[in-house]
Amino acid sequence: xxxxxxxxxxxxxxxxxxxxxxxxxxxxxxxxxxxxxxxxxxxxxxxxxxxxxxxxxxxxxxxxxxxxxxxxxxxxxxxxxxxxxxxxxxxxxxxxxxxxxxxxxxxxxxxxx
Amino acid sequence: xxxxxxxxxxxxxxxxxxxxxxxxxxxxxxxxxxxxxxxxxxxxxxxxxxxxxxxxxxxxxxxxxxxxxxxxxxxxxxxxxxxxxxxxxxxxxxxxxxxxxxxxxxxxxxxxxxxxxxxxxxxxxxxxxxxxxxxxxxxxxxxxxxxxxxxxxxxxxxxxxxxxx
Numbered sequence: 001x002x003x004x005x006x007x008x009x010x011x012x013x014x015x016x017x018x019x020x021x022x023x024x025x026x027x028x029x030x031x032x033x034x035x036x037x038x039x040x041x042x043x044x045x046x047x048x049x050x051x052x053x054x055x056x057x058x059x060x061x062x063x064x065x066x067x068x069x070x071x072x073x074x075x076x077x078x079x080x081x082x083x084x085x086x087x088x089x090x091x092x093x094x095x096x097x098x099x100x101x102x103x104x105x106x107x108x109x110x111x112x113x
Numbered sequence: 114x115x116x117x118x119x120x121x122x123x124x125x126x127x128x129x130x131x132x133x134x135x136x137x138x139x140x141x142x143x144x145x146x147x148x149x150x151x152x153x154x155x156x157x158x159x160x161x162x163x164x165x166x167x168x169x170x171x172x173x174x175x176x177x178x179x180x181x182x183x184x185x186x187x188x189x190x191x192x193x194x195x196x197x198x199x200x201x202x203x204x205x206x207x208x209x210x211x212x213x214x215x216x217x218x219x220x221x222x223x224x225x226x227x228x229x230x231x232x233x234x235x236x237x238x239x240x241x242x243x244x245x246x247x248x249x250x251x252x253x254x255x256x257x258x259x260x261x262x263x264x265x266x267x268x269x270x271x272x273x274x275x276x277x278x
Contacts, residue, residue: 014271017229017263023271024235024260040252049249058234058257065270066227078231082257084249090233108270 003077003097006061017064049084056082057093065108073104227269232260 017023041049048054059079066074077100079093092099239254249255263269 017227017261017269017271019227019263019266019268022232022260022262024258040254041249043251046249046251058259060231060259062229062231062261062271064227064229066225066265066267067270068222068226068267074227074229076229076231078259080231080234082234082236084236 003061003079003100004059058082059093059098063104070108071105073106073108074101075104076101225266227263227265227267229261229263229265229269229271232262234259 014023049056057079059077061075061077063073063075065072077098079095079098081091081093083090235258237256237258238248239256240248242248261271
C-alpha cells in the first residue's frame, strides 16, 4: 500500500514559518473537514488503541515554498505512530514514500495541491 | 655557315678531274674540310644548354616556392589544428566552469532554502485524567498536535497541510 492520495479539499492553509521557528499545528476535528474521530471514542476504538496488534498512525503531506527559489514548490510526507500518554514508543512508519521529500517544478503561487 | 675556299696554286689536287673542275671554275664548289666547325650546331647546343639551364633554374625556383608553399600550408594546418584544439579546450573549460557555477548555485540554493520537517506529535485529551486514571477511556475525545520546524535559512511559505489520523 502506497502513501494515500491527497485531495485538494484535504489541504489546509497554515501560514509562514520563519527560519529556526516552530509551528505547532493542531489537528482539531471541529476546525477542519478532516474528521478525526469526530465522535467520542467507542469501546472498540479504545480496545484497538491498547491492543498490541494495532498501532495508530498520523500521516500527512505538506506543501511549502521558499524565497530562494519561488519557481519550485517543496513537499514532504510524514507518517508517525501515534503515541498515547505513558507509551514510550515513538517512531516513523518504516515504509518507502511515507516519510519522503520532493519538489514540484511549479511556481509558488499557493494553488499547488 | 659554309666557307668558300679558293684553291691556291700550291694546293695541287690529285683529283684527275681537277682540270675539268678548273675549267669550270666559274661554278661554285663548297668543300668541307675536316676540322671545320659548323657554327649553327654550337649555336643550337648553346641555345639548348641555355634553355636547359633556364628551365632548370625555373624548375628549381618552382620547387623552392612549392616547398615554401607546402611549408606554409603545413604551418597553417598546424595553426588551424592548434586553434581548434585550443577552442576545444576553451569550450571544455567553459563547460566545466558552467558546471561548477551551476553546482555552486545549486549548493547555494540548497543552503539558503527553507527546510521544513515534522516533529513528534502530541496527543491532547479533552479532559484531564482523574487520579489513577489512564486515558483514553470510552467517551473521551482527543486531538493531535504536530509541530513543524523550519531549519532552513529563509522563511517557508506554508501553503498546505493535510493531517490525517
